[in-house]
Amino acid sequence: MNEVHIGGMRFELDLSKPLYEQVLTQIRSSIAKGEIALGEKIPSVRELAQALKITPNTVMRAYQELERDRLTETRRGQGTFITTNADTVETIRNNLAEEAVQEFFEKMHSIGFTWDDIQQLIRQKGGNPS
């Protein structure tokens, strides 16, 4: 599916994987990266479903999960907003970083790299990705 821009967020959905997880992860990273600011309003379920051409049930499920994590809050008759609590966002950001590091280590270990090899590789790269 093509890249879709809406409400400061970017989405790119792959129909071969669960859409709900992709919508959720992509909003979470938009929040972590600061693409949507604290307290900012996010698109309604209808708007996002329309923009992504997906069933509103999928968007609703992702929104419920964000709300459970306290990353968003719904104000009656006004819509859904990103939390104003910077600590919550920082926690989510750290969680995402930890997950990424964990995945990286698992991958490296699975191809036989030791901690020393990994350190050396990171130094060679000079901290530049790709």
Add this chain to the structure above:
Amino acid sequence: MSEIAIRAENIVKRYGQKRALDDFTIHLPQERVVGVLGSNGAGKSTFFRMIAGLIQPDHGTIDVLGRTPGWQTNRDIAYLPDRARWYEGHTVMLALDWAEHLLPGFERQRAESLISFMGLDPEMKVHGMSRGQEARLMLTICMARSVPLLLLDEPFSGIDLLSRERIIEAIIDNLSDNRQTVLISTHEIHESESLFDHVVFMDNGQVLLHGDVEMLRAEQGSMESIYRTLYR
């Protein structure tokens, strides 16, 4: 787990020698968008007509929203047939008048806003319409009804891209407003698979595979690739 909207048990329906439905058993969840997928002749339209109470099974049982389909259940079902029939000389507006008098739960205001959303001219004669315009009008009449079950038989086939996009937008809009069970039969899987919560793959009057779309995606990939594997 959600409630069951449609329960079909061991249905057989014959047309001459051919079994259009052949020991067909399925339970479909309520308030979900269900894609009924399969090639022409798989039995999709027969299944829809049976849900709408237009035909009866030779064997087996079917219940829809907890009842046997018939004229009593039809006030709860909006059915988009695979072919249109219009009255001679009707315009779009007159077709809406007709629907308002005849169809339970028909909301005139909703119909009129759908007409303009669908880009239809109220004064247009129904007999001069293109297939795309016809499909948009039929869908408008179905979706303007406030009913718990919407049956759309091949809403995307043989119509132009823009009509198809409009129809998909209208379906998404409608779903955002209503808690409705929607069944959509199609063989245009690529354009429509992101709309579905649940799918049924049919072939030769039987169920090949069915389930929650997100679970199927996690286990086997896109509906399009599953379709290719199943019907190869």
